[in-house]
Every structure is written in structure tokens, then in C-alpha cells.
Amino acid sequence: MPEFDVVALEPTDHVEPGDEAPDFTRPLVTDEYWEDRALADLVDGRTILVFTPMIGSFVAKYAWDELAERGWDDREERVVGVTASTPYAVSTFLDDNDFPFEIFADPANGVAETYGLDHELDGMTGISEPRPAFVAVGADRAVDAVWVASEWPEFPDYDELEKRFGLA
Incomplete structure (x- = not known):
């Protein structure tokens, strides 16, 4: 038995396929440096935003471990986190874990x-x-695939996620 309660999250009005991905500017971090970057300037092909x-x-550690093990850093799509x-x-997290991702x-x-992906902490x-x-965001910033947790904690079935996102 887990040492925590699984909690149903409130429904959310999150982005859906066909929506335009909202632009934003935040520090984009690697294990070596960070600089302010806008999503609009970053997306030059298909980009997958991973919210943790x-x-x-x-939850964040498990997700990034799984993506690294599956070689998501070696795909045609750019994989970028948001936290x-x-x-x-x-x-520090990227450096300590030797993750090759940007967040x-x-x-x-x-x-x-x-x-539409926020939730308040109890x-x-x-x-x-x-x-x-x-x-998943296309070069035109159109959202083309989405997976959103409905429970806390919840992880996707990564095999199904790769199929849904056209990565399998």
C-alpha cells in the first residue's frame, strides 16, 4: 500500500488538440545555464511540453527517469519541461540526475x-x-495531443502515451 492517499483532482479546462498553445517567457534551464526564452521562439518543430x-x-523524478530511459532526448521532437x-x-536537479533535458x-x-493545468496543494x-x-505542440503552435492527470499522483501508461503522441 502506498504511504499517501490517491486523490481525485477537480476537472480542469485545459488546452485541447486544435487550440493554439499559449505563448510564455520563462527561464529555460539546463544543468549548465538558464536564460529567458519564449515558447514561440523555441518551437521550430514539434515540441512536447512535460508539466511536472x-x-x-x-512524481517529477519518476517522470524524467522514465523519459530518459525511453530515450525521449533522442527523438525528432523537442522535449521541454515546465515546473x-x-x-x-x-x-541542480538536472545536474544531479544527469538529465539531458531543458525545463x-x-x-x-x-x-x-x-x-489550465494547475492545482492547489492541499x-x-x-x-x-x-x-x-x-x-504536444506543432511548429505552428497548434496543440495536437494532450494527456492530463485526473488523480494525484497519476502517471500515464507510457506505451499508450507514445502511441497517442505518435512516438511509437
Whole structure:
């Protein structure tokens, strides 16, 4: 039995296939540096945004471990994270785990709110983080595939996710 409760999340009005992915500018972090980047400037082909909760959580670690093991860093699509953590925390996380990904640091969680993917943490008034989600964005910034957690914690079936996103 898990040492935590599985909780149903409230329904969300998140982005859907056919929507235009909202643009945003946040620090884009690697294990070596970070700089402000706009999504519009980053997307030059298909890009998959991976929303994870705060970077130190087991949910974020599990998701990035799985993506690294599956070689998502070696795909034609660009894989970029979004998390409610500081650039310092994200840089340390990437360096400590030797992850080859880039992650947007969004400590105020505004990007997840704009995408309809935020949820408030129980017992922490005014504190929110992204719910686990994957959003595929084409070069024209049109959303073409989405997976969003409906429970906390919840992970996708990664084989099914790859099929849905055309990665299998």
C-alpha cells in the first residue's frame, strides 16, 4: 500500500488538440545555464511540453527517469519541461540526475494556470503546482495531443502515451 492517499483532482479546462498553445517567457534551464526564452521562439518543430510538479517531488523524478530511459532526448521532437520551481532548483536537479533535458522554471506556476493545468496543494493556501501533463505542440503552435492527470499522483501508461503522441 502506498504511504499517501490517491486523490481525485477537480476537472480542469485545459488546452485541447486544435487550440493554439499559449505563448510564455520563462527561464529555460539546463544543468549548465538558464536564460529567458519564449515558447514561440523555441518551437521550430514539434515540441512536447512535460508539466511536472515541483522538481524535487517523486512524481517529477519518476517522470524524467522514465523519459530518459525511453530515450525521449533522442527523438525528432523537442522535449521541454515546465515546473513550479526556481531556476536554481531545476539546474541542480538536472545536474544531479544527469538529465539531458531543458525545463522551464515557473515558480509562480503561471504557465500551468494559462494552460489550465494547475492545482492547489492541499493545506497550502495560495500554493499551486502543475498537475502531471503532456502537451504536444506543432511548429505552428497548434496543440495536437494532450494527456492530463485526473488523480494525484497519476502517471500515464507510457506505451499508450507514445502511441497517442505518435512516438511509437
